[in-house]
Amino acid sequence: MFYRSMSKMIFIISLFFFAIPNAFAVGAFPASTHTVTIQPIIVSDDDGSNMATFFGLPDQKTDIEGFIDNIWGQAGIDVNFLSANVWSNTFANSGSGGTRPGSDLRAIVNSATTAGVIHTNPDFINMFFVNTPAGFSPLSLNSAAGLAFVGNNGITQYVGSNLLDFGSGRDVIAGVVAHEIGHNLGLSHTASRINNLMSPSGSGNALTIGQIDTVLNSRFVVSAVPLPAAIWFMGSGLIGLISFSRKRGQLQNTVI
Numbered sequence: 001m002f003y004r005s006m007s008k009m010i011f012i013i014s015l016f017f018f019a020i021p022n023a024f025a026v027g028a029f030p031a032s033t034h035t036v037t038i039q040p041i042i043v044s045d046d047d048g049s050n051m052a053t054f055f056g057l058p059d060q061k062t063d064i065e066g067f068i069d070n071i072w073g074q075a076g077i078d079v080n081f082l083s084a085n086v087w088s089n090t091f092a093n094s095g096s097g098g099t100r101p102g103s104d105l106r107a108i109v110n111s112a113t114t115a116g117v118i119h120t121n122p123d124f125i126n127m128f129f130v131n132t133p134a135g136f137s138p139l140s141l142n143s144a145a146g147l148a149f150v151g152n153n154g155i156t157q158y159v160g161s162n163l164l165d166f167g168s169g170r171d172v173i174a175g176v177v178a179h180e181i182g183h184n185l186g187l188s189h190t191a192s193r194i195n196n197l198m199s200p201s202g203s204g205n206a207l208t209i210g211q212i213d214t215v216l217n218s219r220f221v222v223s224a225v226p227l228p229a230a231i232w233f234m235g236s237g238l239i240g241l242i243s244f245s246r247k248r249g250q251l252q253n254t255v256i
């Protein structure tokens, strides 16, 4: 079917060999002009055991989300993670044993849709945190990896728990998660071992002007339209309201 293409992310990063440089200082970019919203879904087995690792403790989560915002800040995009849903589904968590086929990603999304654990807004990206992502064999606790559709909604993401314990490990997690988000936003792989977020070897976090143009046309990217200051004083019922204008929708279905 036309939208079933996906990119296999051979994107296992061993922290013992290299770490993604954290080249982006907090606050290095102007205020975000756009937003991408992620619905995390933390998966465990049918009986609730073997829950997959998400972003760890609150301070670890803050670090990881900050690193992701630094990366996507290059495009003026703030990545917003909603409160996580939890889902007990052994197949989604680990597959049927051995190396998972990439097609498990579609199977997971379809099953989750039936189970009602994906977000009701189709323009929010569903990111499934699992013990073995589609397309992979079971992975080391020192690694992070994911598989994502290119230009369509759905990511399976693995976070090795050992990476949570120190800053450069959180950088690695953020780099992989930001990379997978890039696929859903329409980006394919660049060459390996270059300083680019979409390098399959995880060798950098930079984005090109062309890549930024592509993602800003994604249906998952919305413009943040500031409200006039006065409106904030019109009543408490308005507090927290944010107006979004939709970017033009476009599905990109690149096979790589």
Ligand SMILES: [Zn+2]
Pocket: 007, 008, 009, 010, 011, 179, 183, 189, 198, 200
């Ligand atoms: Zn990739």
